[in-house]
Each structure stands twice: as C-alpha cells, then as structure tokens.
Amino acid sequence: MMNRRFLHPAIVFFLLTLLVAFLSWVGSIYGWHDVQSLLSSEGLRWQLRNAVPGFLKAPFLGHLLILAFGIGLWMHSGLGALIMRLFMRHSRLSGKEKRAFCWSLMVGGIFLAGCMLLAWGPWNLVRSITGGLEHSPLAEGCTFLVSVGVGTMALVYGYAVDYYHTDRDLVRGLSYAFVRFSGFFITLFFMVQFFASLRYTGLDVFMGLSPSALHLCYVIGLFLTLFLSRTTNE
Template identity: 45%
Template sequence: MKNKFSLHPATCFLLLFLLTALLSWAGSIYEWEGVRSLLSDEGLRWLLRTLLDDYILSPVFQAVVCLFFGVGLFVHSGLGNACRRIADGTRKFSRKEKRALGLAAMTFLGYVALCALLAFGPWNLVRSAIGTLAGSPLADGLWGVCSLGIALPAIVYGFASDSYLSDRDVVEGMAYFYKCRGTYFVVLLFITLFFSSLDFSGLTHYAGVPDEVCRGAYLLCCLFFLL
C-alpha cells in the first residue's frame, strides 16, 4: 500500500509546476504586482523556447554529466569499495589489491601535481589572459578536470587488480552510473521546470523571496535527490 500511493520525486515536482501555473493564472487575474501567467500565450512561448535551454545549460546538469563518467569508473572498477574498506578499518587486502591501491594513489597524486603545475606554474596555458584562474579555461572546465582526476586512478586500479581486462570494461565503467542513476536526469528535468516557472511567473518576487534563496533551494533539491 505504501509503494502504491507514494509519488516519485519527478511527479512531485511536476505537480508543483502545475500548482505554480494555477497560482500564476490566479495572480494575473487579480493583478498581483509583477506576476505573469504561465497559462497564457506568453507563458506558452516561454515554455517552448526556454525549457530545454534551462535544463541542458544548467550548471547542475553539466556537472552531473561530467562527474558521472569519473564516479562510475570509481565505483565500477572496485576502487570505491577498496576506499570504503580502508575507511572502515579493514586492512585485509591481497598483494595485488595493495599494489593496485598504491598505483592508483600515485596516479592521483601525479594528476593533482600536474594540475597544480599548470595552474600556478610559469606557463600560462590554462589561466586567463591576465594570468588569473577566475574566468580561465581551467575554471570553465573544472568539472571535467575533477571527473578525469577520479577516472584515471580508477582505471589504473581496475587494470592493476584485474577487474578490468580490456577497453570495453572501461567503457562499461563510464556508463555504469548512467545505468544506476539514469532516472535522476528525469527528476532534474522537473526540478528545473518547477524553479524556472517560479522565476518566470514572478511569484517569488511577489512573495518577497530573494533570488539567492531560490538558487540555494534549487541546488539543495538537485543535490538531495542525487544522493
């Protein structure tokens, strides 16, 4: 009975969007200051023009797409389980696992050292035109850099521990989190739809809710349902 009547998070945010649409329609009728109706010609045009852009261009979507590659490899290769065992105080590792962990650790440290050298070294390869990290190519590609930093040690661990035998295993690892958490992208679509509709309708401004609070709530929802 519990499973029968429980709603999926995607459905909950769809219902919240519909509630926002009704409230915005009522607000436009009663002339609430700054409120625009989603159930209007203007609202329909906004929905058609911006929904996919708001979704695909959202920083959360881009970050998750990048990180899923690295995190998938981290879990699929067995490195995640090995790190968990270390955190739990388990010291019983085979010689091959110890060697694989050592190689993965050296790979990670080498990657971090390379990134630090590129960021703060004498070369201006990944910094901005004025030599700062703000607005630099490194900052723009931060999520990709982080994902690669997770993926490389995982690949090294996978081959060193024989959990990976060919490039097909690496590809499977990159796709692993998309298989396990694929529904998250559906939930994210409706989270984005709900918060974008709030912004367009002007209901949050009418209620006196600051934009910073809305952005924080959006990020909190995205993170909560990802975990």
C-alpha cells in the same frame, strides 16, 4: 531504497509545477502584482520554447555530466568500494588489491603534481592573461580535470585487478553513474521546469523570494535529489 509510501521527487516537482500553473492562472484573474499566467497562449509558447534549452542551461548540469564519467569509473571499477572498506575497516586487502591501490595512488599523485605544475609552474599555458588562476582556463576546466583524475585512478585500478579487460569494460564504467543515478537526472529535469515556471510567472517575486534565495533553494533541491536518487530498477 526509497520508501514506497512517499512520492518520487520527480513527481513532487511535477505536481509543484502544476500548482505554480494553477496559482499563476488565479493570480492573473485577480490581478496579483506582476504575476502572469502559465495557462495562457503566451505561457504555452514559453513552455514549448523553454523546456529543452532551459534544461540544458540549468546551473551545474554540465559539471554534473562531466563528473559522472569519472565518478562512474570510480564506482564501477571497485576503487570506491575498496576505499570505503579501508575507511570502515571491514576486511583486509588481497595482495592484488594492495598493488592495484598503490598504482592508483601513484597515478593520482602524478596527475595532481602535473595540475599543480600547470597552476604554479613557470609556464603560463593555462593561467589567465594576468598570470593568475581566477577566470583562467585551468579554473574553468577544473571539473573536467577532477573527472579525468578520478577516472584515471579508477581505470588503473580496474585494469590492475583484472576487472577491466577491453574497451567495452571501460565504456561500461564511464556510463555507470548515468545508470546508477538515472533517477536524479529525471528529477533534475522536472526540478528545472518548476523553478523556471516560478520565475516566468513572477510568483517568486510575489512571494518575496529574492534571486539569491531562489538560487539557494535550487542548490538545496539539487543536493537533496542527488542524495535521494536511486536506480530505475529500485
């Protein structure tokens, strides 16, 4: 559980966005080079137009949403906990767990073999026009394939240990990561607004931050918020 003495990351990024707005207003008054105010009529129009599409176009958001399906099943079915138990050697597996785990590994191996066959097999179904993997449909759909593979293994395990019985159980598993990491997606929204505001006002250039450095800060913030995220019930 996150220490209650510290602010939630979502609140931190919200306050940082307010700070950017204030500094941009000060910069526009004192004529800082290429700094435009967020607290202006044009800034307000930009915020209203950018809030939703800016978030939906955030780097890695689509990939994270797709991965959440497979990871949710992985966690909800108990497969992730079982692998952790094996790694930590906390307990022995029951006969049903061993059989379910073996079925899961077999299905995962078949799925991986199928992906490798598509990548390097004689058919050019999902490779690029030149026959390579770079910029190919297979490479661009890698996130989807990982989610499907992980989710399929978890699904087989869940049914094999009699944890899943109906389609409702499956849907609960698919949505589990969104519940478990709900705080992360909320924080991501405010983080995207902060970085977008920083770019719009020109404060990033004024502070000497290059686009690559700003992108690196975004990636670091993304992984930190993912690591620190907790459920809304905590």
